[in-house]
Amino acid sequence: MFEPLLDRHRRPLRDLRISVTDRCNFRCTYCMPRDVFGPNYAFMDRRELLTFEEITRLAAVFRGLGIEKVRLTGGEPTLRRDLDRLVRMLAGLPGLDLTLTTNGSTLEGLAEPLASAGLKRVTVSLDSLDDAVFAKMNDANFPVARVLAGIEAAAKAGLRPIKVNCVVNRRINLGGVLDLARQFRGTPHVMRFIEFMDVGTTNGWRMDDVVPSRELIALIGKEWPIEPVEAGYPGEVAARWRYRDGSGEIGFISSVTQPFCRACNRARLSADGRLFTCLFGVQGHDLRGPLRAGASDAALADVIREAWRRRDDRYSELRSAETAGLPKIEMSFIGG
Numbered sequence: 521m522f523e524p525l526l527d528r529h530r531r532p533l534r535d536l537r538i539s540v541t542d543r544c545n546f547r548c549t550y551c552m553p554r555d556v557f558g559p560n561y562a563f564m565d566r567r568e569l570l571t572f573e574e575i576t577r578l579a580a581v582f583r584g585l586g587i588e589k590v591r592l593t594g595g596e597p598t599l600r601r602d603l604d605r606l607v608r609m610l611a612g613l614p615g616l617d618l619t620l621t622t623n624g625s626t627l628e629g630l631a632e633p634l635a636s637a638g639l640k641r642v643t644v645s646l647d648s649l650d651d652a653v654f655a656k657m658n659d660a661n662f663p664v665a666r667v668l669a670g671i672e673a674a675a676k677a678g679l680r681p682i683k684v685n686c687v688v689n690r691r692i693n694l695g696g697v698l699d700l701a702r703q704f705r706g707t708p709h710v711m712r713f714i715e716f717m718d719v720g721t722t723n724g725w726r727m728d729d730v731v732p733s734r735e736l737i738a739l740i741g742k743e744w745p746i747e748p749v750e751a752g753y754p755g756e757v758a759a760r761w762r763y764r765d766g767s768g769e770i771g772f773i774s775s776v777t778q779p780f781c782r783a784c785n786r787a788r789l790s791a792d793g794r795l796f797t798c799l800f801g802v803q804g805h806d807l808r809g810p811l812r813a814g815a816s817d818a819a820l821a822d823v824i825r826e827a828w829r830r831r832d833d834r835y836s837e838l839r840s841a842e843t844a845g846l847p848k849i850e851m852s853f854i855g856g
C-alpha cells in the first residue's frame with residue numbers, strides 16, 4: 521500500500537515505539553539505577569510531554585510514511601494518566617498494530633480497559649519468579665505474584681499471545697532462567713530472554729554480566745529439547761525457538777552477541793517529541809518544536825523522511841569496549 525521509506529542501508533521504516541513518560545515506579549539496575557534516578561532526578565515537566573492529541577497526530581503522519589506497528593512504552597507507560605484514552609485515539613488510525621510494553625505492576629486493573637480501548641497485545645517484563653531476585657533486579661520491592669496476576673488479566677482480556685521479557689544478568693538472575701521457562705512452557709505466552717545491553721551511560725554495563733543467548737539455548741535445550749522456528753516477519757528481533765514436545769515457543773534477543781542492525785526498521789519517539797533512529801542515539805530530531813509552531817502534516821512528514829533517509833545507525837554492529845562509554849540516550853527515555 522505504501523512506498524517504503526528507506527534509509528541509507530535500504531532499511532524500511534516500519535515500526536514506531538512511542539514513549540509516553542520518562543517516569544517509572546521501578547528502578548531496574550540495568551535501566552534506571554536508583555543512585556542516578558533518585559529523588560533529585562529531574563524528570564520531564566508535564567508541559568514537555570507530548571499531549572495525546574500531539575502523539576496521535578504524529579502517529580498518523582508516521583502511518584502515512586509506512587509505519588505498520590506502534591508500541592507504547594516509557595519509562596512505565598501505565599503511569600501516564602488516562603492511557604486508555606490515548607489507546608482509543610491511536611486505535612482509530614486504520615491498519616495499525618497497537619501494542620504496549622509494561623513492567624506489569626498495574627496490568628491487573630488496566631488490561632481490560634486497555635483491551636476495550638483497542639490495544640491488541642502486551643509485552644510484560646519479568647526478570648525472575650523469586651521475589652528476592654526480582655527485587656534485586658528492579659529495586660522496587662514489588663511482589664512477583666502481582667505481575668503474574670497482570671499477565672493473567674491480560675490473557676483474559678484477549679491481549680494474546682503475551683510476550684514476557686527477561687533481561688539476564690549473569691551475577692543476578694541467571695539462576696532463575698529455567699524457572700521462568702518452566703512457568704510459561706505449555707501456555708500460549710512466549711518467554712523471551714534478552715541480553716543485557718549497554719544502553720545509556722548509567723547502568724554500569726560490563727560484558728562479563730552479559731549471558732550470550734547461545735548459552736541460554738544450551739541450558740534450556742538440555743532440560744527440554746528446542747528447535748529454531750522461522751522468523752515471523754522481516755526485522756523480527758527475537759530469534760524464535762519452540763519446544764520439540766509441542767509445549768510452545770520461546771525467544772532470544774541477542775542484541776549484543778548477534779546484532780540485528782541490518783534489519784532494524786524501528787524508529788523511536790521520546791515523550792518530549794524527539795525522533796531517534798537508533799536506541800543508541802544521542803540528540804534525536806525535534807518534532808515537538810515544529811508541531812507546536814503550527815507545521816503542516818506534510819512539513820512534519822518531511823522532517824521524518826529526511827531523518828530516516830539520512831539514517832546510518834548500526835551501533836550494535838560497531839559495539840566495543842570503547843563505544844560502551846560514549847554519550848547515549850537512556851533506555852527509560854526511549855523505551856527499548
Ligand code: SAM
Binds near residue numbers: 550643687717852
Ligand atoms: N517499563 C516498561 C518495561 O519495563 O517493560 C517499558 C519500558 S522498558 C525501557 C522496555 C524494555 O527494555 C523492557 O523489556 C526492559 O527489560 C528492556 N531493557 C531496559 N534496559 C535494558 C538493558 N540495559 N538491556 C536490555 N534490555 C533492557
Ligand code: SF4
Binds near residue numbers: 547852
Ligand atoms: Fe522501569 Fe521498565 Fe526501565 Fe525497569 S525497564 S526501570 S520497569 S522503564
Ligand code: SF4
Binds near residue numbers: 782785800833835
Ligand atoms: Fe537498530 Fe540501533 Fe539497535 Fe542497531 S543498534 S538494531 S540500528 S536500534
